[in-house]
Amino acid sequence: MKLRDFFSTEAIKLDLEAETKDDALKELVACFGLDEKSDGILFKMLKRRENLGSTGIGRGIAIPHCRSLVVTRLRIAFGRKISGLDFKAIDEKPARYVFLIVAPPLEVSNQYLPVLGKIAQFSKEADVPDALAALSNPQELIELLESKGI
Amino acid sequence: MHPQLELLLEIQDLQMQRGGLADGTLGDMESDVFDIKVEDAISSLDEKVLELEGRLEEGVRKRYQLVTGKGPRVVAPVINGICYGCFVAISTARASETGRNRRVESCDHCGRFLYHLD
């Protein structure tokens, strides 16, 4: 399993328009090309997860995630906001890099937790925030993941 | 989408999340990576599920109670005419109906509410 298999370049936004956490979640959910109702349900579920505790894990990285029946397979979107978003992160710093992960309730190969774990592990690497800041096109994110072997 | 079906989907998604927290699979990750207090999260989800269940209409609630007695999954996706709750094909007449998800319907075989994804 390689993380790049779950990314499509349309779901990589290097300049999020959103100025708030909620709008960023909506903007990233919209990348999946679902219908409006499904977008609304996903957003609500992501918000409910955030209400349990922020997914901002520090160092400018947030990993909002949820399972929902409205998606048929695991999807990941990435958004970057260099000026930062208030994610109420653990270290109280604004989130600049957002990995959004959604998966159906039951998947044949059960990839949700391993994917969540891999993104978390990737996010902890010392040089990752700077590397994410330096991306100049979506393809470079895929290459960055490949260079880290995940 | 029928508002009651939307409500059922929400309940189902929250219950899946609760299940993952309670059985430790998701719980360990949430606590290690995201610093979530799992017990608090579970009680908060339980409260929310109760609140949403209170908004189910009488007829839907009765069926919901029947289905929840059989297991945690109350809504089954329908993909290519197959109910993914019991893996039995739903009737071809029903599969070809238009305006799916605008009504609350359930599987003739397993009784789960149906959510058409195809």
Ligand SMILES: [Zn+2]
């Ligand atoms: Zn069925």
